[in-house]
Amino acid sequence: MTEHKADRPHGSGRPRRPGGPGGGYDRDARSGRAPRAGRPPSDPARQAAYEAIAAVHRDDAYANLVLSDILRGMALDGRDAAFATELTYGTLRMMGTLDRIVADAAGRDVARIDPPARDALRLGAYQLLHTRVPAHAAVNQTVDLVRSVAPGAAGFANAVMRTIAETPLEKWLEKLAPDYETDPIGNLAVHHNHPEWIIRAFSEALGGDLAETTRLLIEDNQAPVVHLCARPGRVDAIELADEVGGVPGAFSPYAVYLNGGSPRELKAIHQGRAHVQDEGSQLVAAALLAAPLEGRDTRWLDLCAGPGGKTGLIGAIAAARGAEVTAVEVAEHRARLVEQATTGMPVTVLPMDGRSVGRDPDLPEESFDRVLVDAPCTGLGSLRRRPESRWRRSPADLPPLTKLQRELLVAALRAVRPGGVVAYVTCSPHMVETQVTVTEGSRRSGVEVDFVDARPLLPPGMPGLGSGPTVQLWPHRHGTDAMFLAVLRRTS
Numbered sequence: 357m358t359e360h361k362a363d364r365p366h367g368s369g370r371p372r373r374p375g376g377p378g379g380g381y382d383r384d385a386r387s388g389r390a391p392r393a394g395r396p397p398s399d400p401a402r403q404a405a406y407e408a409i410a411a412v413h414r415d416d417a418y419a420n421l422v423l424s425d426i427l428r429g430m431a432l433d434g435r436d437a438a439f440a441t442e443l444t445y446g447t448l449r450m451m452g453t454l455d456r457i458v459a460d461a462a463g464r465d466v467a468r469i470d471p472p473a474r475d476a477l478r479l480g481a482y483q484l485l486h487t488r489v490p491a492h493a494a495v496n497q498t499v500d501l502v503r504s505v506a507p508g509a510a511g512f513a514n515a516v517m518r519t520i521a522e523t524p525l526e527k528w529l530e531k532l533a534p535d536y537e538t539d540p541i542g543n544l545a546v547h548h549n550h551p552e553w554i555i556r557a558f559s560e561a562l563g564g565d566l567a568e569t570t571r572l573l574i575e576d577n578q579a580p581v582v583h584l585c586a587r588p589g590r591v592d593a594i595e596l597a598d599e600v601g602g603v604p605g606a607f608s609p610y611a612v613y614l615n616g617g618s619p620r621e622l623k624a625i626h627q628g629r630a631h632v633q634d635e636g637s638q639l640v641a642a643a644l645l646a647a648p649l650e651g652r653d654t655r656w657l658d659l660c661a662g663p664g665g666k667t668g669l670i671g672a673i674a675a676a677r678g679a680e681v682t683a684v685e686v687a688e689h690r691a692r693l694v695e696q697a698t699t700g701m702p703v704t705v706l707p708m709d710g711r712s713v714g715r716d717p718d719l720p721e722e723s724f725d726r727v728l729v730d731a732p733c734t735g736l737g738s739l740r741r742r743p744e745s746r747w748r749r750s751p752a753d754l755p756p757l758t759k760l761q762r763e764l765l766v767a768a769l770r771a772v773r774p775g776g777v778v779a780y781v782t783c784s785p786h787m788v789e790t791q792v793t794v795t796e797g798s799r800r801s802g803v804e805v806d807f808v809d810a811r812p813l814l815p816p817g818m819p820g821l822g823s824g825p826t827v828q829l830w831p832h833r834h835g836t837d838a839m840f841l842a843v844l845r846r847t848s
């Protein structure tokens with residue numbers, strides 16, 4: 357059985373954002389272009405999605421990187437590339453609940469299904485339950501795919517897919533989710549497709565409010581809008597929005613929301629006038645530079661700089677304010693990316709371990725006025741952007757990360773001069789990586805610090821910033837990644 361273009365969806369069942377996966381495909385579909393005649397021997401978009409999903413599971417690959425290699429290798433673009441992207445990202449994002457459904461339909465745990473057949477069934481179940489691909493096309497295409505990747509399992513795949521197709525998504529969820537009254541987290545995990553430990557962490561950071569946690573989970577399942585940062589002194593946000601056909605951001609004075617299309621093609625990016633960066637990342641980097649400071653204000657340090665998003669913004673502002681930025685990054689290839697991202701800016705990149713700053717003779721104690729610690733973290737605040745990461749992360753990641761976070765914060769507090777400020781930032785709202793790290797890190801640093809209220813360092817009128825002094829941004833409140841920000845002033 358092969359595929360006809362008319363078997364393709366006219367958009368998935370849920371509303372889409374501009375720029376989300378599949379957006380380009382929908383536009384073409386609406387243009388009324390006639391379906392391609394004949395039945396090609398195989399469907400390259402589904403094949404590409406399968407290859408990407410299999411590589412993520414087999415090789416621990418990152419979906420965005422592996423998919424763009426595959427699309428390039430198969431010379432897919434336009435509608436096919438958009439469809440492959442929607443299938444890949446959607447299947448990986450929804451995997452937890454898809455696996456429960458596949459297991460129920462197969463009568464066995466997914467761990468007992470051969471990996472190639474398992475990935476093909478996940479992809480097939482996603483098409484049946486989350487897109488408008490007609491059921492017969494989803495079933496037939498999946499069986500074809502299984503026949504090519506796991507020949508002995510085609511009959512099994514046919515039976516599983518037909519069973520899944522008999523029941524709509526809502527009924528599957530009702531059947532498989534535990535009762536909300538007795539197990540609310542378990543129920544949310546099935547309905548909104550997140551691991552339970554992550555839901556517990558979100559709920560804790562949101563003060564135990566499960567209704568708000570649910571809004572966050574829903575938002576996490578949407579494809580995010582691409583945000584650009586208009587580099588100050590090089591282009592302003594209104595000009596950039598006009599140039600790229602986007603919209604100026606709601607909060608950051610540098611943000612532009614892209615209305616679809618690939619940012620890689622943009623002249624403003626090639627020319628170093630803008631870069632891709634979540635609006636929340638822009639806000640926390642700019643907040644460090646907005647903190648009031650007495651005395652010298654020319655020596656700034658970015659302690660965890662790779663790949664250079666925040667350094668790109670800080671470096672552009674440093675150029676206008678006559679400051680110099682030292683950017684430290686332990687991974688050499690990421691340090692090179694920082695160099696590329698800051699060409700023409702007053703930025704010196706040092707490939708070294710940030711924990712030695714303040715002890716290194718070239719970077720002695722008390723030598724900086726402002727320090728950013730954008731700490732390595734679980735990334736639970738940017739699950740929208742990394743579809744596979746929620747299933748890859750585990751609570752076991754926390755202890756080594758929080759140890760490193762504490763040590764980096766201690767080094768930052770050593771490196772900043774008395775009166776200077778340190779911004780501690782994570783793209784995770786997990787309390788252990790945010791409040792606990794900040795409290796413990798400042799306690800162990802041996803220097804006296806005061807918390808600076810971070811709320812007035814963000815643009816006036818921003819809603820949902822809580823009671824301070826730290827700030828937690830949220831996808832469902834602000835449309836940004838869930839960035840955490842604490843600003844500390846060294847007082848001794």
Ligand SMILES: C[S@@+](CC[C@H](N)C(=O)[O-])C[C@H]1O[C@@H](n2cnc3c(N)ncnc32)[C@H](O)[C@@H]1O
Pocket residue numbers: 637659660661662663664665666667684685686687690708709710711730731732733760
């Ligand atoms: C959250 S990322 C930083 C993102 C970056 N600030 C940006 O906006 O593009 C954390 C970075 O810290 C780096 N890192 C991890 N351990 C480090 C250490 N001991 N010293 C310096 N950098 C470190 C990682 O390689 C990673 O590039």
